[in-house]
Amino acid sequence: MKENKNDIVYDVSIIGAGMGGLSAAGLLQKKQLKTILFESHYYVGGCAGYFKRREGFFDVGATTLSGFCDNRPLSKFINDMEINYQIYKEEIGIHAYHGDTELRYFSDKRELIEEVRLKFNYDSREFIEKITKIEKLLWNVLDEIQSFPKITLKDTLAVIKYAPQLLRHVSIFYKSFYDILPKDLKENEEFIVFLDQMLLISTQQKSKKCPAFVGIIGFLYPLDTYSSRGGMHGFCKAITDKIKEDGGNIHLKEQVQSVKKVNSLYHIQTNKGLYQSKKIVFNTPPSVSSKILNQDHEKNIIKKKELNKGHVWGAMTAYFSIKLSKNLRSRYHQVILDQEDKKIFETSSLFFSFSHPNEKDLIRVTVSTHIEKKLFHSKDDEYIYLKSRFKALVIICFDKYLKLETKQLKFDSVSTPLTWNHYTQRPRGEVGGLRHTSPLSLLRLLPNKVSKDVYYVGDYSFPGQGIVSVIQGSYNVKTIL
Numbered sequence: 514m515k516e517n518k519n520d521i522v523y524d525v526s527i528i529g530a531g532m533g534g535l536s537a538a539g540l541l542q543k544k545q546l547k548t549i550l551f552e553s554h555y556y557v558g559g560c561a562g563y564f565k566r567r568e569g570f571f572d573v574g575a576t577t578l579s580g581f582c583d584n585r586p587l588s589k590f591i592n593d594m595e596i597n598y599q600i601y602k603e604e605i606g607i608h609a610y611h612g613d614t615e616l617r618y619f620s621d622k623r624e625l626i627e628e629v630r631l632k633f634n635y636d637s638r639e640f641i642e643k644i645t646k647i648e649k650l651l652w653n654v655l656d657e658i659q660s661f662p663k664i665t666l667k668d669t670l671a672v673i674k675y676a677p678q679l680l681r682h683v684s685i686f687y688k689s690f691y692d693i694l695p696k697d698l699k700e701n702e703e704f705i706v707f708l709d710q711m712l713l714i715s716t717q718q719k720s721k722k723c724p725a726f727v728g729i730i731g732f733l734y735p736l737d738t739y740s741s742r743g744g745m746h747g748f749c750k751a752i753t754d755k756i757k758e759d760g761g762n763i764h765l766k767e768q769v770q771s772v773k774k775v776n777s778l779y780h781i782q783t784n785k786g787l788y789q790s791k792k793i794v795f796n797t798p799p800s801v802s803s804k805i806l807n808q809d810h811e812k813n814i815i816k817k818k819e820l821n822k823g824h825v826w827g828a829m830t831a832y833f834s835i836k837l838s839k840n841l842r843s844r845y846h847q848v849i850l851d852q853e854d855k856k857i858f859e860t861s862s863l864f865f866s867f868s869h870p871n872e873k874d875l876i877r878v879t880v881s882t883h884i885e886k887k888l889f890h891s892k893d894d895e896y897i898y899l900k901s902r903f904k905a906l907v908i909i910c911f912d913k914y915l916k917l918e919t920k921q922l923k924f925d926s927v928s929t930p931l932t933w934n935h936y937t938q939r940p941r942g943e944v945g946g947l948r949h950t951s952p953l954s955l956l957r958l959l960p961n962k963v964s965k966d967v968y969y970v971g972d973y974s975f976p977g978q979g980i981v982s983v984i985q986g987s988y989n990v991k992t993i994l
């Protein structure tokens with residue numbers, strides 16, 4: 514056991530500086546609590562992190578921000594943290610391609626409705642108006658429920674407040690998103706291809722399996738999509754600067770190895786020293802958290818969820834820089850692959866994110882896709898071969914769909930589930946959050962409060978996937994802690 518670093522007793526120790534840990538540390542420090550945040554990697558951000566090259570900072574995985582309208586988590590967070598930070602609303606949240614068809618997910622509802630009419634010959638106004646109203650109610654309810662899966666009196670009152678309106682749409686809680694589509698859209702195979710790939714990136718699930726209430730939030734995600742100055746590096750830096758300015762402590766390259774309760778205090782052993790804290794917030798995968806914990810009770814709660822957590826995707830990512838001769842109208846592009854492309858690499862779509870042109874550096878591009886983790890278990894010849902096939906596919910798509918000069922491309926690297934595992938400690942490189950199949954699968958998420966003094970944030974916990982939900986989870990912890 515390493516020496517005791519000091520006699521300070523922290524109010525809260527946060528383990529892991531992904532978006533969950535960063536936002537929790539920021540909000541708790543603002544609450545005047547004495548916090549310390551531990552991160553095993555040399556940069557913060559986790560799956561929404563970055564890495565540095567001569568061309569500038571690359572986003573490792575997450576690139577888009579959403580949740581800024583109607584006082585949703587991101588706008589609340591930026592205001593509450595008093596972060597002065599440049600974000601850009603994307604007029605086209607996502608530009609998608611399949612064969613010769615292109616679908617632009619405009620942020621403006623009227624333009625989106627017109628695009629659906631043009632591309633699929635269907636007037637979607639009534640449907641889109643209806644689901645945007647439901648989406649608003651769902652976010653309001655999420656903001657009021659902090660003790661999931663236990664429902665307190667306060668939660669019940671909140672649900673009752675929104676219940677009359679939500680009850681009118683009760684089927685969203687037992688039907689799939691596909692089931693609530695208007696008949697003409699259901700029968701439009703090309704629309705379903707676009708919809709499924711869109712839902713896959715926003716909810717990790719396709720329309721026939723995705724619970725309708727999850728799908729509504731996921732389908733409308735591009736209407737509220739933002740890019741940020743300096744990408745995730747800019748966003749993470751704005752948060753860490755504020756945490757430090759508010760008196761919080763951030764320890765990088767410091768991996769937490771064990772947490773043990775002695776009398777009323779938690780003793781936190783890292784690779785660098787020993788710390789004491791009254792409360793703990795975990796932002797680590799359940800398997801890592803249960804290994805760190807010595808308490809049977811808390812360890813068991815987390816372990817039970819871990820065994821029960823269902824399927825989680827892996828990711829494959831490729832990084833390039835490029836000199837653009839034309840200005841792109843959208844930063845975010847989704848290429849849905851055809852049979853020919855799939856011969857090169859077995860995946861269904863690629864997501865291209867371009868850094869903002871207002872920056873002086875070269876444009877950096879992060880390309881990601883879902884992948885079955887089991888394809889990658891060791892760094893053998895097959896592994897190297899799959900990486901080069903993935904790189905080849907991405908280069909073809911730059912040319913074939915985005916119509917960009919591949920001569921201007923500079924390749925940086927490809928990462929696999931093994932890379933994700935290495936940098937984020939996620940078992941077998943699983944990323945993105947749980948694939949929900951029904952409302953009951955919400956119960957597989959960890960509660961934000963595990964026990965009296967142990968809390969949980971991040972995309973394994975309520976309310977789940979993506980930066981916007983992860984930050985909502987940190988708000989829940991701020992309220993209940």
Ligand SMILES: Cc1cc2nc3c(=O)[nH]c(=O)nc-3n(C[C@H](O)[C@H](O)[C@H](O)COP(=O)(O)OP(=O)(O)OC[C@H]3O[C@@H](n4cnc5c(N)ncnc54)[C@H](O)[C@@H]3O)c2cc1C
Pocket residue numbers: 528529530531532533534551552553554557558559560561573574575576577578579767768769770796797798801828830881882936937938939944945946970971972973978979980981983
């Ligand atoms: C390729 C890809 C693209 C995505 N795109 C988007 C997007 O565009 N928009 C969006 O909103 N979401 C996106 N997501 C999802 C989003 O990135 C995640 O949901 C979110 O970032 C998860 O944050 P987290 O805090 O839960 O976990 P993590 O990011 O995994 O953070 C956990 C942190 O804990 C640290 N850690 C682990 N063990 C220890 C230990 N023992 N001691 C100290 N530290 C430890 C890890 O190093 C890590 O930094 C994407 C995800 C991926 C993989």
